[in-house]
Amino acid sequence: MRLLSIDTSNLVLSVAVVEEERVLAEMTTNQQKNHSIRLMDCVSELLDTTGTLPEQLSGLGVANGPGSYTGVRIGVASAKSMAWSLNIPVIGISSLQVVAMNALGFPGMIVPLFDARRGQVYTGCYRTDGMESVRACENEKIILLEEWLPHLRDQAQGEAILFLGEDVRIHKEAIVQALGEQAKFASPAANHPRAAHIGYLAMKKLQDGTNAHELVPEYLQLAEAEAKWLAQKQEGLVKE
Amino acid sequence: MGDIVMNRTNSSRYEMRVQEAYQAHKESGAPTYILGIETSCDETSASVVRDGREVLSNVIASQADIHKRFGGVVPEVASRRHVENITLTIEEALAEAGKTLSDIQAIAVTYGPGLVGALLVGVAAAKAVSLARGIPLIGVHHIAGHIYANRLVEEMDFPLIALVVSGGHTELVWMKGHGQFEILGETRDDAAGEAYDKVARALNLPYPGGPHIDRLAHEGEPNVPLPRSWLEPGSYDFSFSGLKSAVLNTLHNAAQRGESIEPANLAASFQDSVTEVLVEKTLRAVREYGAKQVLLAGGVAANRGLRDRLQERCKAEGVPLVIPPFSLCTDNAAMIAAAGYIKYEKGQFAKLDLNGVPGLSLTEQ
Numbered sequence: 249m250r251l252l253s254i255d256t257s258n259l260v261l262s263v264a265v266v267e268e269e270r271v272l273a274e275m276t277t278n279q280q281k282n283h284s285i286r287l288m289d290c291v292s293e294l295l296d297t298t299g300t301l302p303e304q305l306s307g308l309g310v311a312n313g314p315g316s317y318t319g320v321r322i323g324v325a326s327a328k329s330m331a332w333s334l335n336i337p338v339i340g341i342s343s344l345q346v347v348a349m350n351a352l353g354f355p356g357m358i359v360p361l362f363d364a365r366r367g368q369v370y371t372g373c374y375r376t377d378g379m380e381s382v383r384a385c386e387n388e389k390i391i392l393l394e395e396w397l398p399h400l401r402d403q404a405q406g407e408a409i410l411f412l413g414e415d416v417r418i419h420k421e422a423i424v425q426a427l428g429e430q431a432k433f434a435s436p437a438a439n440h441p442r443a444a445h446i447g448y449l450a451m452k453k454l455q456d457g458t459n460a461h462e463l464v465p466e467y468l469q470l471a472e473a474e475a476k477w478l479a480q481k482q483e484g485l486v487k488e
Numbered sequence: 489m490g491d492i493v494m495n496r497t498n499s500s501r502y503e504m505r506v507q508e509a510y511q512a513h514k515e516s517g518a519p520t521y522i523l524g525i526e527t528s529c530d531e532t533s534a535s536v537v538r539d540g541r542e543v544l545s546n547v548i549a550s551q552a553d554i555h556k557r558f559g560g561v562v563p564e565v566a567s568r569r570h571v572e573n574i575t576l577t578i579e580e581a582l583a584e585a586g587k588t589l590s591d592i593q594a595i596a597v598t599y600g601p602g603l604v605g606a607l608l609v610g611v612a613a614a615k616a617v618s619l620a621r622g623i624p625l626i627g628v629h630h631i632a633g634h635i636y637a638n639r640l641v642e643e644m645d646f647p648l649i650a651l652v653v654s655g656g657h658t659e660l661v662w663m664k665g666h667g668q669f670e671i672l673g674e675t676r677d678d679a680a681g682e683a684y685d686k687v688a689r690a691l692n693l694p695y696p697g698g699p700h701i702d703r704l705a706h707e708g709e710p711n712v713p714l715p716r717s718w719l720e721p722g723s724y725d726f727s728f729s730g731l732k733s734a735v736l737n738t739l740h741n742a743a744q745r746g747e748s749i750e751p752a753n754l755a756a757s758f759q760d761s762v763t764e765v766l767v768e769k770t771l772r773a774v775r776e777y778g779a780k781q782v783l784l785a786g787g788v789a790a791n792r793g794l795r796d797r798l799q800e801r802c803k804a805e806g807v808p809l810v811i812p813p814f815s816l817c818t819d820n821a822a823m824i825a826a827a828g829y830i831k832y833e834k835g836q837f838a839k840l841d842l843n844g845v846p847g848l849s850l851t852e853q
Contacts, residue, residue, distance in 0.1 A: 282843075284608050284611065284612065284843050284844060285841045285843045286841065287612075288615045288616065288619055288840035288841070289839075289840045289841055291619065292500050292501070292502045292619060292840055293500065295501065296500055296501050296502075301501070302619060302620045302621075302622070303620075317564065317567070317568075317605070318567070318604075318605055318608060321567060321568075321571050321605070321608065321609055321612070322608060322612050324571055325570075325571050325574060325608075325609045325612040325613050325616070326612045326613070326615065326616045327616070328571075328574070328575050328613075329574065329575055329578075329612065329613035329614075329616035329617055329620075330616040330617070330619065330620045332575040332578070332579070332617075333589060333616065333617045333620035333621055334620050460575050461575050461576045461579070464571060464572055465568075465571060467568075471562065471564040471565045471568060472564070473558050473562040473564065473565055474562075474565060477557055477558065486557065
C-alpha cells in the first residue's frame with residue numbers, strides 16, 4: 249500500500265510517499281509561505297520520483313491543523329479533493345502531533361508549539377509510546393504561553409520538558425525564564441514537521457479513514473467575527 | 489499562463505497525461521464536458537457544462553445566511569465554509585449532471601479576482617482533481633466568467649459590449665472575439681453593487697441591500713434630485729461614491745430639518761441615477777464602437793430597474809441585448825466552465841503552480 253502525505257499547516261512544506269514499512273520519498277522545505285504555488289508541483293515530483301501513479305495510492309494523510317489558517321486550508325482542501333477524486337480514504341493528523349513525533353523515545357514531556365500571536369500558542373503535550381508513536385496527555389489548545397508554562401511545570405513534576413517547533417525560538421527566553429533547566433530544546437531538524445510521520449500515522453488509521461467530505465481543519469479557534477458574534481449573542485445583543 | 493510545451497524533456501508524468509488526454513479527446517470529436525469550480529467570494533459552486541453552452545448542473549452552496557449576521561462577507565468565515573463544502577459541492581454537481589469524473593475533460597476554476605483565502609480553496613481543489621485524474625486545469629478570470637454566463641443563453645455575436653455590474657465590479661468591456669477582453673471603462677471608486685449596499689444600510693434595509701432597493705424603487709417616484717456622475721466628456725469610467733454621499737447628505741439634512749423623506753422615493757431616485765449612467769454609457773459605447781450585441785453580466789444584472797432601462801434603450805437603438813437568468817447572474821460555476829471552454833479549445837492550460845490572484849486583471853490573464 250502506498251500513501252501520500254502532506255503538511256502545509258505552517259511555514260514548512262513537507263510531502264512524502266510511504267509504504268507500510270518504508271518511507272519511499274520525502275521532501276521538506278522551510279521557505280516562505282508559498283504553499284499554494286508549490287504544493288502540487290512537489291506532489292507531482294514525488295509521485296514521479298517514486299514511480300507512483302495517483303491511482304496507485306491507497307490513501308492520503310494530511311496535517312489538518314492547528315497552524316496558519318490559510319496553510320491548513322491549502323493542505324486540507326488539496327488532500328480531501330485528491331482523495332475524493334481517487335475514491336480513497338483521507339486521514340487528518342494533528343499538525344502538533346506530527347512535530348511531536350520528532351521526539352520519539354524522549355523520556356519526559358514533549359511539547360510542540362506554534363505561535364498564535366498576542367502571547368498565545370497552539371500547543372499540546374505528548375509522551376512517547378515506545379519508539380513508534382506519541383500519545384497526547386491532554387487536549388490540544390490555544391493558550392497564553394504565560395499560563396501554559398506554569399501548568400506544564402505542575403504536570404511534569406520535575407521531569408524534563410522538550411519544546412519543539414519552528415516558533416520555539418521566538419519564545420525561548422520566556423520558556424527558560426519560567427522553567428530553567430527543566431526546559432529542553434532540540435536540534436533544528438527536530439523542529440520541522442515531516443510528512444513521513446504523517447504517512448506512518450495515517451497508515452495505521454487507514455481502516456477508520458475519513459470519507460473525504462468529512463475532513464475539516466482543526467483551527468482550535470473560531471474566526472474572530474464568529475467569536476464576537478457569539479459573545480454578543482450570549483449577552484442578548486443580537487438575534488439569530 | 490502559456491500553452492503547455494509538448495515533448496519537453498523534463499515534462500512531468502502529469503503534463504504528459506494531460507496532453508495525451510487532450511489530444512485523444514480532440515481527435516475523438518466527442519463533446520466536451522467541463523467541471524467548473526467557483527469560490528471567489530461567499531458561494532461555493534460547482535457545475536458541469538457541455539461544449540461551453542449547455543448547463544448540465546450548477547450547484548451553489550450559498551453562505552448568504554451566515555454572512556447576513558455580520559452585515560457583510562467575512563473572508564475568514566467564507567474560506568472556512570468553502571473547505572467544508574468543496575468536495576460535497578463538486579460531487580453533487582457531477583451527480584446532478586449524471587456524470588462521473590471519468591466523463592470530464594477539464595477542470596476550470598476561478599483564480600481571481602476575489603478574496604484570496606476563498607480563491608485558494610477552489611484553486612487547491614481544482615489542482616488536486618486535475619493531478620489525480622490527469623486532466624487539464626484551466627484558470628478562469630471571474631469577470632470573464634460573468635460575461636460568458638451569457639453564452640449559456642445565446643451565442644455571442646462579435647464585436648460586442650459587455651456591461652459587468654456586481655458587488656465588486658462595474659466595467660464596460662469590449663470584445664472582438666472569444667477570450668479577447670478590452671476594458672473601456674471601470675469604476676474609479678465604489679462598485680455599483682457596493683453603492684447599493686451602502687445606501688440600503690442608510691435606509692435601514694437588510695443586507696444584501698441591492699434587491700431591497702430595487703423593490704422599494706418600484707414603489708416610489710424618482711423625485712429627489714440626485715447628481716449623475718458622467719465624469720469628463722468621452723470617459724467610460726464610472727463613479728458612485730459621490731452619488732452615495734449625496735443620498736446620505738439628503739437623509740442627514742432632512743433629519744436635521746425634522747423632515748422625513750419617503751424611502752421609496754429616495755430609492756427610486758438613487759436607482760434612476762445609477763441606471764441612467766450605466767445604460768447611457770453602454771449605449772454610447774455601442775454607437776462609438778459599432779457593437780453587434782450588448783451583454784449584461786454580474787449580480788446587479790438581476791436588478792429590474794437596470795434590466796428594464798437597458799432593454800428599452802437597446803430596443804430603441806436596434807441592438808440585441810442578452811441578459812442571463814438570475815441564477816446565472818450571481819456567482820456560479822457554470823459561467824466559469826463556459827469561459828473555461830474557450831481556453832480548452834485553444835489548449836490554454838494552467839500549470840500546477842496556479843495561484844489565487846486577488847487583483848487579477850482581465851486583460852492580462
